[in-house]
Amino acid sequence: MSTSEVAVIPVRIGDASMELEYKLRTRQASLGVIGLGYVGLPLALTFSRAGYAVTGLDVDSKRVAALSAGHSYITDVSDSDIAHALKERRLIPTTDMDQIAGLDVVTICVPTPLRKTKEPDLSYIMAAIDAITQRLRRGQLIVLESTTYPGTTEELVLPKLQETGLKVGKDFFLAFSPERVDPGNQNYSTQKIPKVVGGTTPRCSELAALLYGECVDQVHVVSSTRVAEMVKLLENTFRSVNIALVNEIALMCSHTGIDVWEVIQAAATKPFGFMPFYPGPGLGGHCIPIDPIYLLWKARADGFPLRFIDLADEINSSMPRTMTIRAMELLNQQGIAFKGARVHILGVSYKRDISDTRESPALEIMKLSLTAGAIVSYSDPFVPALTLQGRDFHSLPVAAEVLRSCDLAIIVTDHSQFDYECIVNHAPLVFDTRNATNGLQAENVVRG
Ligand SMILES: NC(=O)c1ccc[n+]([C@@H]2O[C@H](COP(=O)([O-])OP(=O)(O)OC[C@H]3O[C@@H](n4cnc5c(N)ncnc54)[C@H](O)[C@@H]3O)[C@@H](O)[C@H]2O)c1
Structure with missing residues (x-):
């Protein structure tokens, strides 16, 4: 569907999901990526190439300064890719988490290492979720992309976001979409790798599928965030x-x-x-x-x-x-x-x-x-x-x-x-x- 066709979709004022859908289809949505590493930076540029303005948020001020100066620190991303996105104002690197308040979509691509005890270290995810929770507003779509065990989105992320009093599926939207990027692989860029998406509610799935559908070649929707989380773990365990x-x-x-x-x-x-x-x-x-x-x-x-x-x-x-x-x-x-x-x-x-x-x-x-x-x-x-x-x-x-x-x-x-x-x-x-x-x-x- 072309942008001009979708620009006339009826939007019920006050319906958070319809407003977000309209903004996504017309490229008026402002997107954010938290964590600009091997996964987040290529993702931010994929969004930006699809025509969205993308705010790239990272706690590492050196990385943000390098990007702001047009320098890439990821082998798969060239300086000219960064320079182009900066020039078009489609990539805004920042350490300022207050920018989250103005975003329509926030994707999370922070590390998920193991502790010395070989237990999952979800502290990076929870820090990002804390930053979002403090600024969550009606109409936002939050997508977790960091690899994690099944149940994380539902059991840890959702309760934290709902502490704000906002309701998932109605006021804000939540999904998990595993990142499958293969650094160094010249044949499969983020855009070419099919994206698996699972939402907390059917409407969450629809909106997340719409977002990625506008930016990558293929989207595969699964029935829940748990299934989407498990997909990634099956792939890498295999x-x-x-x-x-x-x-x-x-x-x-x-x-x-x-x-x-x-x-x-x-x-x-x-x-x-x-x-x-x-x-x-x-x-x-x-x-x-x-x-x-x-x-x-x-x-x-x-x-x-x-x-x-x-x-x-x-x-x-x-x-x-x-x-x-x-x-x-x-x-x-x-x-x-x-x-x-x-x-x-x-x-x-x-x-x-x-x-x-x-x-x-x-x-x-x-x-x-x-x-x-x-x-x-x-x-x-x-x-x-x-x-x-x-x-x-x-x-x-x-x-x-x-x-x-x-x-x-x-x-x-x-x-x-x-x-x-x-x-x-x-x-x-x-x-x-x-x-x-x-x-x-x-x-x-x-x-x-
Ligand atoms: N590297 C890969 O090949 C790959 C592939 C698929 C999935 N993944 C998954 O994607 C996730 C990210 O991996 P990566 O390799 O991109 O990590 P990375 O270390 O390259 O990048 C993570 C970035 O997040 C930033 N960060 C950490 N905490 C933050 C916070 N609270 N707020 C803002 N920024 C923060 C870091 O400064 C860093 O720039 C992990 O869950 C990983 O398992 C990685």
Whole structure:
């Protein structure tokens, strides 16, 4: 439906949902995104590209200052994207939470980490909800996008918002819509990934579906916020369990001298019933290692054991240690003690072509190697510097002299910018945990 067609829809004055619907259809709605990180910033720009004015709210004043100056800190978002949105007045970055009062829609994209005890840490969500509750007014749509366990929107967020005396479904509207962005994936931007939406009431679902329907290619409405919350956890648990399975199969293959990569390649020729997952040095990022634990926590709280998640977590978490032990064995076979050996890590972000190092297995491998007495260095075009165990490290270029001066190079993250031929030609020994050197014939390479 075009904007001119919808501009004539009848609006009953005083009907909060009709007024919001009208504003959404005519692009007069002012949208807000709380949390401008890997999820929130691309989302804000997707809204802005659809023609809405978007206020981006973040507590991190450095991030807000960078955006206001036209600088992006997210690999998938370019400076020119930011500059364009700023120029059109379709992106207004701010730390001022009072702006919430003037918004018609507020989406929440704040972190949902784990506490040290492996319990969900919902403090960021609750801080954002507090900021909204203080300013909630009739006609606002609130959408939680942060990944969380089923029941969060209904049991924690809704009661807090209703403390204002406003009624959901009548005065304000509430929905959950899981964010499925895949940082670094050039094929699927926020706009192209179908959006799942579940509202607290049918009208909440309709309004949230309308919002996303105006901005992304496809919207799938589910019957409740709980279902929408569970969708995201199923997706990421599915990945975690399958990666654990293939990691365990890879260890068995390595033990028996079978090339697991060749096995997966052949199995993937089956056009049905098999989906390839690939082994690696362990899980990283803010999603796959964490989200299943949210589900596990909820299941335990409800007295229901989820055995697959525990097992997958055990296998995946042990991978960095397993890889470090293999690196020790490889050097040992060369007559080189790991203590004092020069180990060069290639790629420290948790996955290819992005700068995010959260939960990265590379950091764990570096820590374990340092503890075992190795002299550790690294190269990563996306991560210029990092601090580990109180020591500062700086990325070295992937150059012949750097590679020649190490005893072992470990490919932990297979960035497409790496010159694998140079790596294979100059490092005396290469341990490739990602099959990145596939196709390069070299006797000094061991694929793990
Ligand atoms: N990173 C991913 O690939 C990905 C993918 C899908 C879903 N998710 C989920 O999306 C959510 C956000 O993840 P992310 O990776 O974008 O996190 P992030 O750390 O990159 O960004 C979060 C932002 O929120 C800001 N923030 C924290 N508390 C705030 C508050 N009270 N008010 C305003 N701003 C606040 C932080 O300063 C930061 O800029 C998480 O629940 C995560 O599980 C992440």
